[in-house]
Amino acid sequence: MNIPAERPERDEIAVRLDGVTKHFGKTTALDEVSLHIRRGELMTLLGPSGCGKTTLLNLVAGFLVPDRGAIAIDGLEVNDIPTYRREIGIMFQSYALFPHMSVAANVGYGLRMRGIAKAEIARRVAEALALIKLEGLGDRKPRQLSGGQQQRVALARALVIRPKVLLLDEPFSALDRNLRAAMQVEIKEIQKKLGVTTIFVTHDQGEALSLSDRIAVIAEGRIRQLGAPDEIYRQPADRFVASFVGDVNVLRARLAYVDGATATVALGSVKVLVPARTLQGAAAGAAVDLFVRPEALRVAEQGATVAAQGVVATQIYQGGHVDLYVDVPEALSGRVLLRLPGHDGTSRWPAGTRIGITLAADQAIAFAPAAGGTQIGIGAPTPAASAR
Amino acid sequence: MPNLLSHSSSHQLLRLLGGAIVIAILGFLVLPAFVVTLAAFNGKAILSFPPESWSWRWFVKAIAYPDFQLGFRNGLIVTAWASSIALIAGAAFALALERYEFAFKHVLEAVLLAPLVVPHFTVGLGFLILAAQIGVARGYAVIVACHVVLVLPFVMRSVYVSLRNLDPRLELAAASLGAPPHRVLLTVTLPLLAPGLVGGWLFAAILSFNEFTASLFVTSQRTQTLPVALYNYVREYADPSMAAISVIYIMVTAALLIFANSFLGLAKVLNVEHSR
Numbered sequence: 001m002n003i004p005a006e007r008p009e010r011d012e013i014a015v016r017l018d019g020v021t022k023h024f025g026k027t028t029a030l031d032e033v034s035l036h037i038r039r040g041e042l043m044t045l046l047g048p049s050g051c052g053k054t055t056l057l058n059l060v061a062g063f064l065v066p067d068r069g070a071i072a073i074d075g076l077e078v079n080d081i082p083t084y085r086r087e088i089g090i091m092f093q094s095y096a097l098f099p100h101m102s103v104a105a106n107v108g109y110g111l112r113m114r115g116i117a118k119a120e121i122a123r124r125v126a127e128a129l130a131l132i133k134l135e136g137l138g139d140r141k142p143r144q145l146s147g148g149q150q151q152r153v154a155l156a157r158a159l160v161i162r163p164k165v166l167l168l169d170e171p172f173s174a175l176d177r178n179l180r181a182a183m184q185v186e187i188k189e190i191q192k193k194l195g196v197t198t199i200f201v202t203h204d205q206g207e208a209l210s211l212s213d214r215i216a217v218i219a220e221g222r223i224r225q226l227g228a229p230d231e232i233y234r235q236p237a238d239r240f241v242a243s244f245v246g247d248v249n250v251l252r253a254r255l256a257y258v259d260g261a262t263a264t265v266a267l268g269s270v271k272v273l274v275p276a277r278t279l280q281g282a283a284a285g286a287a288v289d290l291f292v293r294p295e296a297l298r299v300a301e302q303g304a305t306v307a308a309q310g311v312v313a314t315q316i317y318q319g320g321h322v323d324l325y326v327d328v329p330e331a332l333s334g335r336v337l338l339r340l341p342g343h344d345g346t347s348r349w350p351a352g353t354r355i356g357i358t359l360a361a362d363q364a365i366a367f368a369p370a371a372g373g374t375q376i377g378i379g380a381p382t383p384a385a386s387a388r
Numbered sequence: 389m390p391n392l393l394s395h396s397s398s399h400q401l402l403r404l405l406g407g408a409i410v411i412a413i414l415g416f417l418v419l420p421a422f423v424v425t426l427a428a429f430n431g432k433a434i435l436s437f438p439p440e441s442w443s444w445r446w447f448v449k450a451i452a453y454p455d456f457q458l459g460f461r462n463g464l465i466v467t468a469w470a471s472s473i474a475l476i477a478g479a480a481f482a483l484a485l486e487r488y489e490f491a492f493k494h495v496l497e498a499v500l501l502a503p504l505v506v507p508h509f510t511v512g513l514g515f516l517i518l519a520a521q522i523g524v525a526r527g528y529a530v531i532v533a534c535h536v537v538l539v540l541p542f543v544m545r546s547v548y549v550s551l552r553n554l555d556p557r558l559e560l561a562a563a564s565l566g567a568p569p570h571r572v573l574l575t576v577t578l579p580l581l582a583p584g585l586v587g588g589w590l591f592a593a594i595l596s597f598n599e600f601t602a603s604l605f606v607t608s609q610r611t612q613t614l615p616v617a618l619y620n621y622v623r624e625y626a627d628p629s630m631a632a633i634s635v636i637y638i639m640v641t642a643a644l645l646i647f648a649n650s651f652l653g654l655a656k657v658l659n660v661e662h663s664r
Binding site for chain 2: 061062063083084085086087088092096098099100109110113114157158161167
């Protein structure tokens with residue numbers, strides 16, 4: 001007897017999108033998007049507003065129907081299956097709690113729709129309220145709860161039905177900063193504990209980096225890069241990803257030579273090793289843009305070789321580290337950001353100090369110069385944008 | 389210092405003046421009801437103010453008067469039908485206008501709101517001519533149809549405002565939790581629209597019960613509503629029965645509003661407060 005071959009997509013892929021296209025009138029919201037989300041994984045859809053990430057979420061939820069392509073949940077194509085039979089849980093930015101029902105009735109709503117016995121509903125609602133640490137608040141109305149509590153109720157309501165996929169639509173945008181960090185930790189813990197496959201939509205790259213198992217960076221209806229947070233941050237596929245995810249400095253440099261998978265780029269009197277794959281077709285001596293993260297830049301010791309010279313413009317004290325904004329002619333925007341650990345940066349390099357800058361080894365990536373004009377997000381971050 | 393003093397005293401004067409104006413306006417609003425109420429208790433058979441002697445007898449006479457009894461009964465029948473039909477039609481139209489895009493949407497909206505612009509006597513006359521043309525006697529159907537047209541805009545407005553305040557994501561959330569469309573409607577949409585629906589129905593009922601101008605054209609001796617009966621009465625008699633009926637009118641309407649208030653909260657019914 002022949003034992004059927006293993007079917008990994010049936011067992012490991014919880015949500016599968018193949019060649020999904022969606023138009024709104026003449027605008028293309030999603031263009032031939034394929035994405036396979038593994039069971040139990042927290043997949044983040046990251047991109048600027050209007051990039052198509054929310055459209056993708058709405059397609060998985062069944063609020064929208066794709067023009068072309070197939071969507072499958074647990075190996076079952078759902079294109080023609082309405083939302084209410086898809087077994088999904090969704091949490092909106094506005095929480096969308098039913099204002100005329102108590103907290104317990106909100107959480108139990110999905111169970112009532114499934115015709116589950118009252119005693120069982122009561123037991124599972126109590127269990128869910130314990131999970132989100134809101135025992136004893138079941139009789140309250142949603143408007144009597146704080147924003148964070150409302151969000152936890154929305155999460156419990158979505159999880160209590162044991163969904164095949166949990167969809168989170170910008171869930172933290174409405175919370176203040178301290179609460180946001182606490183909720184992120186809590187949701188991540190609950191997600192791992194229950195092992196529920198999760199699709200998380202956000203425009204906040206910090207959230208994406210800290211919460212995700214994998215990130216799909218989306219722009220203009222296409223996935224620009226798919227990978228683990230570290231991969232996205234350290235090995236961005238293109239200029240857009242490099243500048244959208246995390247703070248980055250862009251410096252004008254020259255390609256010295258290419259040797260197999262590694263290219264050598266000259267910046268001042270410093271040679272920098274970068275991956276060659278992003279410089280396909282560039283000739284030795286060609287101008288390239290070197291992308292360097294703020295924490296990969298250092299202040300050069302006296303007499304050491306420097307990549308560039310500059311004058312300290314502004315210091316921002318951030319507690320654990322100091323952000324140093326330095327005017328450097330080689331920078332595309334005329335200014336670079338150095339993120340220096342410790343707290344002595346403020347006294348050692350006051351504004352107006354002339355300093356040499358050097359690079360930590362192997363932490364840069366180079367791209368061919370942008371064809372004409374600036375792109376979204378390119379250039380050194382401004383103090384306002386990076387002061388989190 | 390003196391400057392500050394004069395400023396504060398002029399401020400006080402303004403406040404007093406403002407208070408006086410508010411009281412004057414409120415007084416002006418309730419004055420007709422006040423005068424009529426006192427006139428209803430007049431002991432003499434004339435409509436005068438202030439009355440010289442006091443009596444209940446006009447209430448007794450008004451309630452016992454067959455034309456008023458008939459008018460009251462007719463009015464209730466017409467109001468019940470007209471406001472209920474207007475509620476269903478108005479809610480359906482409001483839902484269509486708010487949720488769907490279709491050709492001539494603005495035309496439909498304009499037509500539905502037209503009775504606000506067209507005078508009541510025009511509507512009444514129109515229905516009278518139509519009814520005569522197609523050979524329908526001046527029965528309840530014509531009056532009810534006429535009233536539906538007149539109160540529809542008010543119901544529509546009321547439901548429309550409630551719909552605008554309803555977050556569509558609540559319905560999406562319900563669907564994601566496994567509720568098929570009819571259960572979303574019953575468990576989420578309708579309960580949240582209830583204040584708007586009750587408010588719209590209440591508006592329609594009060595307007596329909598009080599409607600006179602159009603009703604004058606489309607009612608007959610047999611089907612006349614209470615306002616028409618009152619008009620016919622006042623053409624022949626001028627005793628305080630009229631005033632007594634007016635007082636009963638005010639009491640019934642007030643009772644209705646108090647009932648609505650205790651049931652749902654008047655602010656919600658009138659869509660003053662938007663709770664989310």
